Amino acid sequence: GGHQQKKKSAPMATNLLLLLVASTLRLGEGGSVIHLRTGKINTDEIDPIQEMEVGLQDEHSRLYLVNFKETTEEGKSAVSGILHEHLEEYIPDNTFVVFADHSQIFKIKALPHVAWVGEFKREYKVSPMLKKDASKLNVILAHDTHRDSTAAHKVAKRMSDRCDVHAKSATANLMVVDVKVSQDTLKVASCCAEIEEVLWVEERVAMKFHMPHGVKR
Structure with missing residues (x-):
């Protein structure tokens, strides 16, 4: 009986391991979790930027997160070509911080290499270790x-x-x-x-x- 129980548990353990690996792969392929210094964000829970959110007269550049489906030199070159700048600020999980105006960011968003684009928000920028009495x-x-x-x-x-x-x-x-x-x-x-x-x-x-x-x- 014990021997038979071991035989049953082995496939169950294997299936569980495969399920965990598959979940991890799905998460990685989707690029849905971005690890910022202030914590993790899930792009599935954040609406991507919409063109109507940025005023047509708004030419001010600002910081955005650009999440690639997979980081490749071709993808980086395509973004660099739009920005006329070298990509430098890298965050793990195929993500870069870029400084762009609204016309540039929507060109980047349309690239086939890019999975998601979102604003680099104020709350992502302040260290959680900052003391209230820091001078x-x-x-x-x-x-x-x-x-x-x-x-x-x-x-x-x-x-x-x-x-x-x-x-x-x-x-x-x-x-x-x-x-x-x-x-x-x-x-x-x-x-x-x-x-x-x-x-x-x-x-x-x-x-x-x-x-x-x-x-x-």
């Missing part, structure tokens, strides 16, 4: 936004005015933001994340360097 923020910008040397300074000025903070460009892709004592850090971070070029907001932590023994400053 300084690192605000990282998308690489594709810097086509001239003054771009970072323009973003810093816009951020300072819009969010009532002191923002300065540390590098071409990094803003340092001072938060006032009277301000809510999380609200400031959310405001900074609304700036179109912003990719990520986190606390700026001072680096501590330990001098080797016997070395004086």
